[in-house]
Amino acid sequence: MNDRKQLVIKKAHQLFLDKGFQATSIQDILEYTGIAKGTFYNYFSSKNELLISIFKTLHKKMEFERNQLLIGKDPTSIEVFTQQIEFQMNMNRSNNLVTLFEEMLVSHDPELMQFIKQGQLRMVHWIYQRFIEIFGEDKKPYLLDCAIMFLGILHHNVKYNTKIFEHPSSINHVIQYCVDRITKVIEEVSTAGDQLLDPELIDNRFNHLKQQDQGFKHNLCQTVSALKKSMQQDQAHCIELLDFIQEELLHAKLPRKFLVNSALHSLNSCLNFLDPIKLKELEKLASAFFKQTEENPD
Amino acid sequence: MNDRKQLVIKKAHQLFLDKGFQATSIQDILEYTGIAKGTFYNYFSSKNELLISIFKTLHKKMEFERNQLLIGKDPTSIEVFTQQIEFQMNMNRSNNLVTLFEEMLVSHDPELMQFIKQGQLRMVHWIYQRFIEIFGEDKKPYLLDCAIMFLGILHHNVKYNTKIFEHPSSINHVIQYCVDRITKVIEEVSTAGDQLLDPELIDNRFNHLKQQDQGFKHNLCQTVSALKKSMQQDQAHCIELLDFIQEELLHAKLPRKFLVNSALHSLNSCLNFLDPIKLKELEKLASAFFKQTEENPD
DNA sequence: TTTTATTTGAACTGTCGGTATAATCTTATA
DNA sequence: TATAAGATTATACCGACAGTTCAAATAAAA
Numbered sequence: 001m002n003d004r005k006q007l008v009i010k011k012a013h014q015l016f017l018d019k020g021f022q023a024t025s026i027q028d029i030l031e032y033t034g035i036a037k038g039t040f041y042n043y044f045s046s047k048n049e050l051l052i053s054i055f056k057t058l059h060k061k062m063e064f065e066r067n068q069l070l071i072g073k074d075p076t077s078i079e080v081f082t083q084q085i086e087f088q089m090n091m092n093r094s095n096n097l098v099t100l101f102e103e104m105l106v107s108h109d110p111e112l113m114q115f116i117k118q119g120q121l122r123m124v125h126w127i128y129q130r131f132i133e134i135f136g137e138d139k140k141p142y143l144l145d146c147a148i149m150f151l152g153i154l155h156h157n158v159k160y161n162t163k164i165f166e167h168p169s170s171i172n173h174v175i176q177y178c179v180d181r182i183t184k185v186i187e188e189v190s191t192a193g194d195q196l197l198d199p200e201l202i203d204n205r206f207n208h209l210k211q212q213d214q215g216f217k218h219n220l221c222q223t224v225s226a227l228k229k230s231m232q233q234d235q236a237h238c239i240e241l242l243d244f245i246q247e248e249l250l251h252a253k254l255p256r257k258f259l260v261n262s263a264l265h266s267l268n269s270c271l272n273f274l275d276p277i278k279l280k281e282l283e284k285l286a287s288a289f290f291k292q293t294e295e296n297p298d
Numbered sequence: 299m300n301d302r303k304q305l306v307i308k309k310a311h312q313l314f315l316d317k318g319f320q321a322t323s324i325q326d327i328l329e330y331t332g333i334a335k336g337t338f339y340n341y342f343s344s345k346n347e348l349l350i351s352i353f354k355t356l357h358k359k360m361e362f363e364r365n366q367l368l369i370g371k372d373p374t375s376i377e378v379f380t381q382q383i384e385f386q387m388n389m390n391r392s393n394n395l396v397t398l399f400e401e402m403l404v405s406h407d408p409e410l411m412q413f414i415k416q417g418q419l420r421m422v423h424w425i426y427q428r429f430i431e432i433f434g435e436d437k438k439p440y441l442l443d444c445a446i447m448f449l450g451i452l453h454h455n456v457k458y459n460t461k462i463f464e465h466p467s468s469i470n471h472v473i474q475y476c477v478d479r480i481t482k483v484i485e486e487v488s489t490a491g492d493q494l495l496d497p498e499l500i501d502n503r504f505n506h507l508k509q510q511d512q513g514f515k516h517n518l519c520q521t522v523s524a525l526k527k528s529m530q531q532d533q534a535h536c537i538e539l540l541d542f543i544q545e546e547l548l549h550a551k552l553p554r555k556f557l558v559n560s561a562l563h564s565l566n567s568c569l570n571f572l573d574p575i576k577l578k579e580l581e582k583l584a585s586a587f588f589k590q591t592e593e594n595p596d
Numbered sequence: 597t598t599t600t601a602t603t604t605g606a607a608c609t610g611t612c613g614g615t616a617t618a619a620t621c622t623t624a625t626a
Numbered sequence: 627t628a629t630a631a632g633a634t635t636a637t638a639c640c641g642a643c644a645g646t647t648c649a650a651a652t653a654a655a656a
Contacts, residue, residue: 102400164419196467
């Protein structure tokens with residue numbers, strides 16, 4: 001994407017944060033960014049499309065950094081999840097995304113509506129998947145409900161703490177409270193066996209994307225963290241190597257096969273510290289991964 | 299309020315439900331209602347003010363009927379509360395109030411923003427007060443948090459059940475689920491002793507109502523007891539009437555105006571026993587009371 | 597019938613999102 | 627370096643909109 005266009009996105013974002021989307025006219029954007037009207041309509045076919053561009057940019061950034069927080073951490077740890085939520089809420093707040101989202105809902109533009117609905121679903125789905133990792137597969141039937149309720153509790157508590165009562169309590173405190181609550185609710189709801197929505201509803205929507213990928217991701221994280229746990233002593237360089245492999249396979253645009261293989265080779269010389277079975281599993285995962293990406297390079 | 303104006307409010311409401319607020323032009327309203335532009339601006343100073351009028355009308359109706367559901371029922375019963383919520387959610391849904399609310403949030407009109415904030419606070423406050431009745435005064439420190447969370451859970455669950463997944467489960471089922479959940483959360487949170495917001499925050503916002511209410515209470519008791527003292531002889535039926543009025547005005551959920559007026563009328567035929575000045579005062583108090591409750595039924 | 601209040605409807609202002617286009621500037625290539 | 631292709635600018639324009647104004651028409655009250 002053009003640098004200039006990128007700049008327009010950034011500056012328009014600033015304007016929207018200050019004045020709101022509806023209240024910002026295209027003329028405002030032209031003056032603030034210093035481009036001409038013609039250029040604007042070269043970049044974006046409408047004001048709505050500009051808004052979508054802003055959102056896509058932010059969304060990518062958020063997903064990337066949110067996943068970055070998982071690297072080298074235990075995916076089953078609730079504390080890591082809390083940190084991820086904290087990060088996202090802080091980003092939401094500093095970017096006033098909530099307001100922008102609300103404005104999008106109003107637009108009556110079907111494309112925009114679809115986009116926002118997708119975004120909300122992705123968020124629910126992400127929380128749902130993380131809950132499965134954290135609370136275990138056996139709680140799964142209740143975790144879609146709980147993901148939805150968690151978002152409800154979180155947003156309402158944050159809203160009333162900050163906006164309505166202007167309470168000075170830190171947002172992290174509110175988040176911790178919400179995580180504590182949903183943890184108990186998950187316990188309660190799964191012993192009561194009370195289900196509202198079948199998780200298949202959301203599984204079906206997302207598994208066309210990358211069911212095998214989700215499985216792969218899960219297996220990879222599991223295997224890596226199992227390996228870490230299996231270490232006899234604290235082997236800093238082993239941890240570094242494992243983190244690197246996880247990072248490269250999960251988040252790199254173009255994972256470098258030779259580096260991963262080299263890292264695996266190095267790990268093999270630490271067999272006295274590591275569980276050899278799990279290491280074999282990791283090697284299998286990596287080779288399967290590269291086989292698949294070589295067959296299907298997109 | 300003018301009948302014609304009332305009709306405009308009703309028809310404009312229909313239009314807003316069909317097309318949305320922003321998407322409905324004033325011209326649309328003029329054509330649909332058959333009034334002239336001049337008339338419109340005689341009735342409402344702007345489109346926003348029309349929206350506020352619509353909301354006030356609906357809000358009054360909702361509060362009235364919601365409180366109607368309590369008459370003769372046990373206010374501590376959770377089932378009655380559930381019915382009240384069901385009624386409100388069904389009214390919300392059939393009137394698409396949620397969408398209208400969202401559109402209001404966007405307007406950037408400070409008056410509108412203030413109005414909606416007030417409305418949301420009143421809803422939270424009502425739930426908070428009902429929770430106190432249902433779960434007891436001892437749980438009070440946690441019930442503001444729980445009222446907020448209940449609304450969060452409820453709205454999110456309803457949204458995802460109906461809008462996003464278009465799940466055919468009845469809304470009453472969803473509501474029951476949410477009530478069950480919050481009941482357990484209240485238990486859990488009060489044994490854990492975990493508080494986020496001090497209920498004083500909302501008590502303080504609404505006690506100005508109570509304060510003027512307190513003044514009224516005081517005057518009423520003073521006047522009634524003065525009347526009793528002013529009686530020349532022991533007039534049992536006068537005392538009964540006075541007690542009835544006091545009781546009805548102070549403690550009835552929905553004081554019956556016609557009964558109070560009838561009682562006052564009867565008392566007027568006892569003027570030879572009663573202080574006429576004090577009786578006039580009592581009549582003034584009663585009429586002021588009903589005037590206020592009709593304007594502001596809560 | 598006269599007075600008073602309400603309603604009408606058209607003309608007007610100014611802003612908006614979006615279109616169209618001719619003129620100007622950049623950049624890459626021949 | 628010259629020139630063609632593409633990007634950018636500036637400006638005029640369109641229809642739709644919210645909101646204003648006001649004199650004339652109409653209805654209601656006296």
